[in-house]
Amino acid sequence: MKEIDSIGGYKFTSSRISVTHSCLLPTVEMALTAQFQGETEERKRVFDLGCGNGSIAHWMTSLGYQVTGVDPSQDGIQQARASYPDLNLKIGSAYDDLRAIYGQFPAVVSLEVVEHLYAPREYAKTLFDLLEPGGVAILSTPYHGYWKNLVLALSGKMDHHFHALWDHGHIKFWSIATLGELLREAGFASIRFHRVGRIPPLAMSMIAVATKE
Numbered sequence: 001m002k003e004i005d006s007i008g009g010y011k012f013t014s015s016r017i018s019v020t021h022s023c024l025l026p027t028v029e030m031a032l033t034a035q036f037q038g039e040t041e042e043r044k045r046v047f048d049l050g051c052g053n054g055s056i057a058h059w060m061t062s063l064g065y066q067v068t069g070v071d072p073s074q075d076g077i078q079q080a081r082a083s084y085p086d087l088n089l090k091i092g093s094a095y096d097d098l099r100a101i102y103g104q105f106p107a108v109v110s111l112e113v114v115e116h117l118y119a120p121r122e123y124a125k126t127l128f129d130l131l132e133p134g135g136v137a138i139l140s141t142p143y144h145g146y147w148k149n150l151v152l153a154l155s156g157k158m159d160h161h162f163h164a165l166w167d168h169g170h171i172k173f174w175s176i177a178t179l180g181e182l183l184r185e186a187g188f189a190s191i192r193f194h195r196v197g198r199i200p201p202l203a204m205s206m207i208a209v210a211t212k213e
Contacts, residue, residue, distance in 0.1 A: 016053075016055055018055075020112060020197075020204065020205065021055070021056060021111060021112065023196050023197040023204060023205070024111055024112075024140050024196055024205060024207060025059065026196075027194045027196055027207050028109060028111070028138055028140075028207065029063065031136065031138045031207075031209045032046070032060070032063070032065065032107060032109075032138070035106060035107050035135075035136045036065075036106065036107070039106075041064065043106060044064060044065045044066060044106075045065070045066045045067075045068070045105050045106060045107070046060055046065045046066070046067050046068075046105060046106075046107045046108070046109055047067075047068050047069065047098075047102065047105040047107070047108045047109070047130050048060070048067055048068070048069030048070075048089070048108075048109050048110070049069070049070065049094060049098070049108055049109070049110040049113065049126070049127060049130065050069075050070075050071055050094065050110050050111070050112075050113035051069030051070060051071045051076070051077075051080065051089050052071050052073065052076045052080075053076045053079045053080050053083075054069070054076070054077075054079065054080025054081075054083060054084045054087055054089050055080075056109065056111055057069045057080070057084070057087050057089060058083075058084045058087060060109065061084075061087065067087060067088065068088045068089075068102055068105075069087070069088070069089045069090075070089070070090050070091065070092025070093070070096075070098065071089070071091070071092065072091065072092065072093045074091060077089060077090065077091050094110075094113070094117065094122065094123040094126045094127070095119065095122050095123075095126070096126070097126075098126055098129070098130055099126075099129040099130055102130070104129075104130060104131060104132045104135070105130055105131060105132065105135060106131075106132055106134070106135045106136070107131075107135060107136050107137075107138065108127055108130050108131055108135070108136075108137045108138070108139075109138045109139070110127060110137070110138070110139040110140075111139065111140045112140055112141060112142070112205070113139070113141075114139060114141050114172065114174065114179070114182075115141045115142060115170040115171070115172050115173065115174060116168065116169070116170060116171065116172075117171070117172065118171065120172060120182055121182065121185065121186070124182050124183060124185065124186035124188075125186055127139070127186065128186045128187050128188065128212060131212040132212070133212060133213065134211070134212065134213070135211070135212050136209060136210065136211050136212070137183075137188065137208070137209070137210045137211075137212070138207065138208075138209050139207070139208050139210075140196075140205050140206065140207045140208070141174045141179065141205065141206065142170065142173070142174070142204065142205050142206075143174075143175075143176075143195055143203040143204065143205055143206040144173050144174060144175050145175055145176070145201065145203075147201040147202065148201060148202050148203070151202060174206075176193050176206060179193075179206070179208055180193070180208070183208060183210045187212065188210035188211065188212060189210070189211055189212075189213045190210065190211040190213075191208055191209070191210040191211075192208070192209045192210075193206055193207070193208055193209075194206065194207045194209070195207075
């Protein structure tokens, strides 16, 4: 049986922050600031799960965080190493035992990743295991809800939005209810959601901030 390349074949067009990611950053920065308030520089450690081309890791480093990250895309890691050679970013997957390799962190950031994964429960377990008790996971994914889906259908943009011909693209489409269920199953508590980009009912993405007690 012929095997198809996994998400490790995902390609990046550049090492810059994308338009999609740029609208996430104010909320991510707010969540990180709240998590590390009053902490020493040595404690400001963040794991970037699905670091892609390294642009978000670079941005977090510029804010004073010590960032470690992995991504299964060889293309992404190659671009990250070329553009940000001082960053600690390596090939790796949410399906790996990352805690055994890298230890635990006060915060894990994972932006626009979960929608690409065939096994989201394994991803959520890895996210949980990477966190210290009291740690916070900050993850984002495209937002789906009744009004947005209705507008997409009425405007004839469903095919464009769901990208059926996008190799290694989105295969899971999350609502607040389903993503919340995934995180609670994994053991997270105090899950808060923020909708970003456009007005809330038509939001581009949503950000979940979840605590490991």
